[in-house]
Amino acid sequence: MKIAFYGSSLLSSYWNGAATYYRGLLSDLARRGYSITFYEPDAFDRQQHRDIEVPDWADVRVYPATEDAVRRVIAEAAKADVVVKASGVGVFDHELLEGVVAASRPDAVRIFWDVDAPATLAELREDSDHPLHRVMPSLDLVLTYGGGSPVIEAYEGFGARRCVPIYNALDPATHHPAPAEARFSADLSFLGNRLPDREARVEQFFLEPAQRLPGRDFLIGGSGWETKAMSSNVRHIGHVYTRDHNAFNASPLAVLNIARDSMAATGFSPATRVFEAVGAGACLITDAWVGLELFLKEGEEVLVARDGKDVVDHVEALTPDRAQGIGEAGRARITRDHTYTRRGAEVDAILRAEALRKRERSVA
Incomplete structure (x- = not known):
């Protein structure tokens, strides 16, 4: 399956605490056969502070933080079997959210992946016009990197069909014991x-x-x-x-x-x-x-x-x-x-089950 993932940055952890999370999960999904394209804006000096090169397990598309560029990357959602809009991209978040959901194919699995659920839920409570309220009925899944039952219940209260926490974890290949300095x-x-x-x-x-x-x-x-x-x-x-x-x-x-x-x-x-x-x-x-x-x-x-x-x-x-x-x-x-191999297996099972559900529903 092809995944189009719209997030803050895969290449830089500069003012971007989600980088390790993205790398661990997506590299494991790539090993399971997924083809991943990660879309990240050139913003907040992150490209000047890269801490990895473009990996061989993902196609990384760095785009200018402009309206025209955002429209172009939104259109590419139509090519994917799984479309993910992550929270906290930092620029054009609302446009990306509504855009990629609208551009994705009817048979694609549509996901909002929240890497800061407490903050997002506070926004939803305070802003009745938040675009996530409007797109929630079109989402197949809300995935979060934390939160447990309080977050699940809150998202379901806002109309999410299904909310599943996918917790942070360890990638032993990148974070391991090292000599003291x-x-x-x-x-x-x-x-x-x-x-x-x-x-x-x-x-x-x-x-x-x-x-x-x-x-x-x-x-x-x-x-x-x-x-x-x-x-x-x-x-x-x-x-x-x-x-x-x-x-x-x-x-x-x-x-x-x-x-x-x-x-x-x-x-x-x-x-x-x-x-x-x-x-x-x-x-x-x-x-x-x-x-x-x-x-x-x-x-x-x-x-x-x-x-x-x-x-x-x-x-x-x-x-x-x-x-x-x-x-x-x-x-x-x-x-x-608590490794990303375990988390990746969990996400793989969720995506395959959701894709099957959508196929069966389209045939019925």
Whole structure:
């Protein structure tokens, strides 16, 4: 089957946390025989910050962020057996959504793939004229990369025929243990861009603990933190390319995950960073969120902090041996239960069943 996938970027993780997710899932689907064309706009300087070359498992079409170019790529949806519009493309999102659904063939499987369901659902609640309300009856599936039952029930309440969470996962070929590097050495590291609905939690779970532990070293990676006030024991290193993620995660004593406000409130939304860090064998400390137990066991495979004091306590109590043991246990769990091979098999089954359903309905 041919998949036309309209997303933010496959080639760049710059201000694009979904890149690892797209790469892991789509590369696995390609191995299962799907022919994939990924459409991404030349926007937000992502093409100037590519961290992979065009892969051999996908045809990547980079188009100018102009109305004419958008119309041209929309028209190509008619060639596909599966048409996917992902959330968060960043430019012409509404036009792409309505356009590709209208341009797709009647027998094509039409999907909205939401990589930030809490944010999208908030938009749907606040805006009765959101185009997703209009196209929902024409969609065969809504897939989400997190959310669990709260997201499923919300989407079905908005008229989705079927909503299925396809969670983030690990690609062991790209995220794995690596030698430690001095430039990433720290007692606690955090990787994430500066976003309005994450900043307060970064202050609570990372910056305030750093102030309370002046004798410990803290490292923060990600874009946007250049102007943020931080204590002298915090180093900011800017954007960290995907090629450096393994070393970044393997070098410190522990790695911190901090969910955005909306994802923490919704639960069942493990970030890509969770799987990347644990896949590299890192001892992960994460803020608490509902559904964590589906992925990692608290105290054995992951450490959980419910506030900044918990982060301080974990860092003070953690020894290298304890950190190594948690990292090894977490990696064993993730590589057993939460790889993109497993997620790809799930998506493959869903797509084939949906395609069969549409064929049978057209014959009846």
